[in-house]
Amino acid sequence: MGQLDYLRDVQRTFESGPDRIDMVGVFAKILTVAVPVVVVMALWHYRHLISFAILRFFTRFLSIRSHSIVQKYLVTKGIMLDMHVYSSKGVGRKLGTVRVNEVVGGKMRLQLVNIRPTALNLKNTRVICFCKPFTYSDRKINAFVTFIGHTVKKGATIREMSLLTPIRYRFVIRRKHSRRKVAREGAVRVKAWDIAKRKSFWMSRPDLQTVNNPARYGKKMRLVVENISAGGMRVLILNPQGRMPSLAPGHQMVLRVSVWNPETKKYSYFTVVGTVRSRFKGKGEAVGLGIQFIAEGIKEGGNYTWANLDGGLKPLGQFLERISKEGAVA
Numbered sequence: 001m002g003q004l005d006y007l008r009d010v011q012r013t014f015e016s017g018p019d020r021i022d023m024v025g026v027f028a029k030i031l032t033v034a035v036p037v038v039v040v041m042a043l044w045h046y047r048h049l050i051s052f053a054i055l056r057f058f059t060r061f062l063s064i065r066s067h068s069i070v071q072k073y074l075v076t077k078g079i080m081l082d083m084h085v086y087s088s089k090g091v092g093r094k095l096g097t098v099r100v101n102e103v104v105g106g107k108m109r110l111q112l113v114n115i116r117p118t119a120l121n122l123k124n125t126r127v128i129c130f131c132k133p134f135t136y137s138d139r140k141i142n143a144f145v146t147f148i149g150h151t152v153k154k155g156a157t158i159r160e161m162s163l164l165t166p167i168r169y170r171f172v173i174r175r176k177h178s179r180r181k182v183a184r185e186g187a188v189r190v191k192a193w194d195i196a197k198r199k200s201f202w203m204s205r206p207d208l209q210t211v212n213n214p215a216r217y218g219k220k221m222r223l224v225v226e227n228i229s230a231g232g233m234r235v236l237i238l239n240p241q242g243r244m245p246s247l248a249p250g251h252q253m254v255l256r257v258s259v260w261n262p263e264t265k266k267y268s269y270f271t272v273v274g275t276v277r278s279r280f281k282g283k284g285e286a287v288g289l290g291i292q293f294i295a296e297g298i299k300e301g302g303n304y305t306w307a308n309l310d311g312g313l314k315p316l317g318q319f320l321e322r323i324s325k326e327g328a329v330a
Contacts, residue, residue: 074100079131086128108163117156122148143172179227187260188225194245195252207245230317232292236282251276271297
């Protein structure tokens with residue numbers, strides 16, 4: 001009898017079937033949690049664009065005259081702009097070179113002079129544009145930060161592009177890498193060959209080089225490194241004489257750069273191709289050169305292959321960061 005009573009109780013328990021789930025209530029609870037999370041994530045993702053839009057709304061009224069003058073100058077003079085991706089980490093990869101064709105309705109319509117193909121969707125990408133410095137109202141201008149308004153693409157090729165007019169025009173020192181002063185002559189050694197010798201440079205005597213013991217060389221020609229970074233270096237040619245490679249801006253040289261490592265008491269060397277970006281007159285008869293590293297030499301077997309550099313020679317930058325003391329290479 002007790003077993004029958006137990007079975008009867010079980011039957012009564014389940015005879016009404018399971019409770020119905022209140023789906024509307026469940027979805028309401030999900031939405032009360034999910035919607036705020038999605039909104040917060042969207043606001044965080046577009047925070048730069050939102051703040052840019054708010055500030056731009058006010059500055060368009062406050063600085064309308066000065067902005068229109070600068071924009072007219074960019075359009076009428078056909079100023080070339082180097083456009084780079086811009087993020088919290090700083091200046092990123094170069095997207096290409098453009099001109100401003102016209103400014104209409106808060107947008108800069110661009111003429112694409114040399115734009116690199118990309119598979120990325122660039123709309124709403126934050127960019128920084130650089131140009132040759134010019135002066136307006138006693139202040140120098142060479143850059144502005146803005147966002148890409150729209151693009152028209154065919155495959156990876158960009159056909160059209162426009163930028164939002166910026167909040168302000170400013171002057172930015174175009175230096176991506178921290179330069180390290182060379183405190184002691186000989187701390188950085190350099191051997192340089194004309195680019196024509198790149199296929200067998202290691203088999204020939206350098207066209208220019210630093211020396212181990214400067215005091216013994218007197219009035220003989222030699223190289224001296226003033227400062228160095230992952231992106232390039234500044235050198236002086238002391239007592240220039242005889243045949244030298246071309247030193248004109250744009251000319252390239254193969255460089256063997258050796259940096260003294262005080263930890264190991266040895267030199268660490270890097271092989272690069274450098275482009276002369278500037279030439280200037282140094283003290284006395286010295287010739288100064290600003291050189292940018294554009295390719296890294298990678299030894300494969302008995303030859304070298306050259307890999308293009310985007311953002312400097314990172315191993316050199318990390319090495320300099322580790323060994324430098326008070327911003328100088330000793």
